Amino acid sequence: MSSSLRVYRHLGVRYLLLTIGWLSVLLGVIGIFLPVLPTTPFLLLAAACFMRSSARFYDWLIGHPRLGPWIHDYLDGQGIPLRGKVYAISLMWSSIALSCYLVPMIWARGFMLTSAVLVSLYILRQKTLPARVPHP
Structure with missing residues (x-):
């Protein structure tokens, strides 16, 4: 999976994307329990940020047993x-x-x-x- 990722070389951009990615993961997890926060959009944003900043975190998120399925459904074309x-x-x-x-x-x-x-x-x-x- 990580071989097709386009990770930015500029360190400042990578850190910004990592920060946004982890904030999105946090909000996505909170959204699982609170009905006022949407889970899927935050996890998709996190995956997009990690895809461009860290192959390790992207693979972790996509492979996560609880969070991964939220992303797989969208990426596999099954919908939101x-x-x-x-x-x-x-x-x-x-x-x-x-x-x-x-x-x-x-x-x-x-x-x-x-x-x-x-x-x-x-x-x-x-x-x-x-x-x-x-x-x-």
């Missing part, structure tokens, strides 16, 4: 859980709405709203992962 889609879109639009309220520049509002629409369309176009039946 409905809960992850709802939370990602809800949190994004909430933050965009607050930002549009706080930022008086019309061009910035237009940029934020356009970005939110495009990201929402991307998320909605992804397959929705069927609900898993818990094993006894």
